[in-house]
Amino acid sequence: MVAVLQLDSAGVAHRWISVQDAAIYGAKGLVLWEIGAPVVTLRGGRNAATGRLSTLDVAPVIALAGGAWCAQEFRTPAVERRLIFARDRYTCAYCAQRFAESQLTVDHIVPASRGGAYSYMNLLAACRACNARKGARSCEEARMLPIWAPYLPCRNEAFLLANRKVLADQYEYLAARLPKHSRLRLQ
Ligand SMILES: [Zn+2]
Structure with missing residues (x-):
């Protein structure tokens, strides 16, 4: 429309x-x-x-x-997966490769299990492989530093x-x- x-x-x-x-x-x-x-x-x-x-x-x-x-x-705006993917140019924040929307996930920089918020400032687009590899660890623990910072x-x-x-x-x-x-x- x-x-x-x-x-x-x-x-x-x-x-x-x-x-x-x-x-x-x-x-x-x-x-x-x-x-x-x-x-x-x-x-x-x-x-x-x-x-x-x-x-x-x-x-x-x-x-x-x-x-x-x-x-x-x-x-x-309310936090939406597709807005995060678009903001991050459909690019995984860890391996820096572009993916189709269906191949992307939303990664909590500070894991949700540690109280990390579901907010624009704590979420980045990540591919399935990188998100699985990072798991519930922080970036430092996983030795996976994002290529860019989140922003509102x-x-x-x-x-x-x-x-x-x-x-x-x-x-x-x-x-x-x-x-x-x-x-x-x-x-
Ligand atoms: Zn990746």
């Missing part, structure tokens, strides 16, 4: 909305500006005077008026990670605003 990236009036990513909702905002004249080639062109009614059908283009990125959205606090997804990363079908115009907008440490910049 294609979604539209909705920005606030300051250009800050606010949420993913449906094409239908974007069309309603467009029809009501609430779109401040838009970016990218139309995702879809919807047909409206026939103009009684001209006999022409009205159409409405829905862009992949739209900005709506409303300062209230800027103030809305950004919450780190920032706002624009979270938007990229939350949508499986990010369109080129949306990717470009969000990728241009990623922090330097983001592994998504390298994709």
Whole structure:
């Protein structure tokens, strides 16, 4: 399902909305500006005077008026395996090889049996073999040091990670605003 990236009036990513909702905002004249080639062109009614059908283009990125959205606090997304895999570029943190999502596991840096949290800061993508080899040991005990450190997804990363079908115009907008440490910049 294609979604539209909705920005606030300051250009800050606010949420993913449906094409239908974007069309309603467009029809009501609430779109401040838009970016990218139309995702879809919807047909409206026939103009009684001209006999022409009205159409409405829905862009992949739209900005709506409303300062209230800027103030809305950004919450780190819930921990999800696929978000960790995407953040870590489908690469095992121990052997540094890329894998299909189905071949990856989530490794607790501090093992769960030792109180390690199921959180972005304690989880890394690891292949089955490396995860099995590390077992319930710490990195030091297993002598397996990760190739990179975990981190919390920032706002624009979270938007990229939350949508499986990010369109080129949306990717470009969000990728241009990623922090330097983001592994998504390298994709
Ligand atoms: Zn591995």
